[in-house]
Ligand SMILES: C[C@H](O)CC(=O)C(=O)O
């Protein structure tokens with residue numbers, strides 16, 4: 001029997017980073033209807049930084065979370081509606097609102113050493129009848145043993161699955177294999193993997209994760225996402241079909257969603273350019289990319305220097321203000 005792999009498509013959440021969070025609810029509804037018809041199990045919707053992300057720090061979205069959720073939930077026939085929440089950015093109130101508008105799945109995303117700040121939200125999600133998934137961001141920054149400790153915490157709070165998340169697209173297949181194997185051995189709920197393509201390894205890393213025991217994997221159509229984007233859903237579907245895995249997704253239909261619905265709405269090409277490659281090389285949070293490009297422009301410094309310095313400083317999500325500090329310091333040093 002073919003092994004089942006669950007694909008969570010994040011075109012309408014991680015993909016929001018690539019369009020500076022400017023999809024409209026109507027655009028989201030059109031893409032969501034296509035993803036649903038193609039057989040996507042779960043699709044994630046919100047600002048790129050999750051519920052409550054629309055702000056000065058992360059950039060304002062074109063619409064409110066509830067407008068996106070309302071628009072998408074109206075067109076879904078089979079796919080589950082998911083949201084992402086970073087505790088502190090999103091609140092319990094946001095989660096209740098998402099449940100009210102039809103969200104059935106929440107991924108509670110924390111830095112890979114801070115699962116404890118997700119306890120309350122996992123528990124609230126369970127009380128609301130939602131599937132709750134722990135999402136350990138920037139997983140390249142810590143060794144497998146640390147991820148195991150954090151995954152166990154999520155499991156102890158009642159998480160239904162735990163993700164190893166390569167937020168910086170900094171891992172090689174070997175890094176992925178070690179982490180997934182260790183987490184898989186330590187917990188009894190499913191393990192997931194979320195890739196970014198900054199080193200051009202998103203699909204390869206996702207396959208390494210599956211071989212190591214992950215059964216939930218993420219994709220975005222056209223690879224739309226932070227940095228160089230994510231594993232491209234339509235490629236993932238094709239590759240997994242060739243390898244004999246069952247995803248439930250119709251290949252032609254998902255190709256058509258990517259080509260006809262997503263591609264025309266893209267604001268910039270989703271490629272591994274020098275800035276995106278620097279993110280993966282330096283191990284920097286993918287959603288820093290557009291902020292760093294703007295800072296490079298403003299302070300007339302090389303975006304690669306900003307990203308390499310942010311990597312050296314081991315900055316993590318939530319420290320977006322550091323991008324401007326680093327750019328400013330580099331510009332001062334250049335003038336001296
Ligand atoms: C808020 C981030 O964009 C979550 C994510 O997709 C990642 O860490 O990667």
Ligand SMILES: [Mn+2]
Pocket residue numbers: 014167194196225226286
């Ligand atoms: Mn991501």
